[in-house]
Amino acid sequence: MRRSTSGRAAVLRTPLGISTLVLLVAVVGVAVVAPLVLGSRAETIDVAAMDQGMSAQHLFGTDPLGRDLLARTLVATRLSVVLAVITTVVAAVVGVLAGALPFVLGRRLGRLLVATINLSVAFPSLLLALFLAMIFGVGAQGAVLTLALAMAPGFARLTHSTAAAVAGSDYIAAARLLRVGRARIVLRHILPNIAEPLVVNATTTVGTALLSLSGLSYLGFGVQAPDYDWGRLLSDGLGSIYTTPAAGLLPCAAIVVAGLTFILAGEVATQVVSGRSRRRGTARRVVTAPVAPVAEDTGPAGDVVLRVEDLTVTFPDRGTRPVRGVSFEVRAGEVVGVVGESGSGKSLTAAAVGALVPHPGVVEATRLDLAGRDVRRLGRAERDRVLGTSLATVFQDPMSALNPAVRVGLQLAEVSRVHQGLSRRAAAARAVDRLAAVDIPSPERRAREYPGTFSGGMRQRAMIGMSLMAEPSLIIADEPTTALDVTVQQGVLALLRDVVRQRNAALLFISHDIAVVSRIASRVLVMYAGQIIEELPVSALVDDAAHPYTRALVASIPDMGMDRRLPLATIDGRPPEPDRLPVGCSFAPRCPLADVGCAEQAPPLVAIGENRRVACWKPPSDVGGPRSTAGEGGRG
């Protein structure tokens, strides 16, 4: 909090900040004080002083009823500003509701609403207000309503576009994975995170509302006599502009000064907010592990927790199939690593397990069993319950995986409240307990803090703590250490290993970094172009891999002991895009061993020993012990 306070103070010390503050205090001060001090002077009719020019008694003259023009202009400040603020608040509430509604409604209704919002934004708000004034009638109330409705689409569009950006965050994905309801996601996770731009917009809108309300009053649609705002005074004063110019000029000047004040206040608010976001967005260090020590054995594996058979993910709109016939299983107490270059289908495979493949992706499989239940055959409510309690996900970026606007303890507690039906107090106690279990020091205090006060490593620990709230049987960790530096990485890997050991959970550990995977996994699935091309125990990774791609991945790991004068080993070429897959083996265009036959026919994934499978026409003959004949295919 201290950082944001000092940032705010810095902006307020600039000439723009100081002048805005002075103007704001002056406008608000006049609005509060003037009606109390000058009320009777502004309203007392004095037939002896009608239409007088400037004098010592009436500094800017009087109106046709002998009322002091300066006093009336100052007194009108309160009504003008109050109406502008009410208009803005109504516009903001209606707009924010309309902008957030598409996230709560179904896809079609949501799209219709977004299209309507976009259409109404294109319509000039003052014209819309004039049109609506015919419906709501003249008067201050009607003017506020019409203008608020005319300005609401601006708020709605801002809400929708900023919310759409936030909706892609990991913490929203995590909340969806926890099957938190849409309305709750909007209220708890989205709105608090878009509050800043909305407040900035609202501040500027007060200025615009003030100008527009004055316009409506001037045209006779707004405030009606005997009440008066600046627009009304301007309209009354125009008749005598040649005899008493101040009658028109004073309200004009007041409108300009107050309008400018709120528009400047919006500018200052923007600077405060953007300064804060710049500081928040400070880049973090990303370091990959330099060495690849073989992982400790995580002990004997138990029952099958996840069984996936012939899983495909298709995007019909693009005609692509980025995951193609993937089959594997993960047992209790086991850590299975999934490696492969970017785009190989690792994350989509995990998303398919968690029913999180984005629309319009289609997931098909002959089996997709989690904790003994085939999730494809469950009704939506039961599927949500099984996924919400049996599966937990730890995301790559601990900065974006936790909602910055919600206390850490509350975020953890939400899991137990939604899925275990725990009371607020019991869920909070469990959250503290889980933070302690993942070695967060002073867990009670930390639970009350916001993620911004946690270091990257602590946030990732907190995420792991969150994954333990519901005693999951499977944890999917998608690049959980990629955004952390090497020392923190070690700690997170050790923690994940402990979690698996102590709770007998299964861990599917996804990473593009084979060195990191080799530190934690006991078995490795190597993915390439949407398929598993090799499965092998981690102990076979360095010396006994069968697929040329796996061997190339291992060779590309930098070694501390290597001769630094030699160039690093790399794999030539790039993996194929899902819409441009080769006919035969998808690795053939980059494979040093490939021949014409490899390019003509894709190799099947065949068993070559216990826990060993490979999809290659030319695996070395001495790997994996005796070949299994089951499923083995020959070319030609």
Ligand SMILES: Nc1ncnc2c1ncn2[C@@H]1O[C@H](COP(=O)(O)OP(=O)(O)OP(=O)(O)O)[C@@H](O)[C@H]1O
């Ligand atoms: N929503 C989507 N619509 C269409 N294609 C998608 C979508 N999401 C992913 N893909 C494509 O699917 C392929 C596999 O993506 P995926 O994210 O699973 O790869 P990955 O192996 O996890 O890579 P990375 O390590 O970069 O996350 C990529 O080619 C990607 O472009």
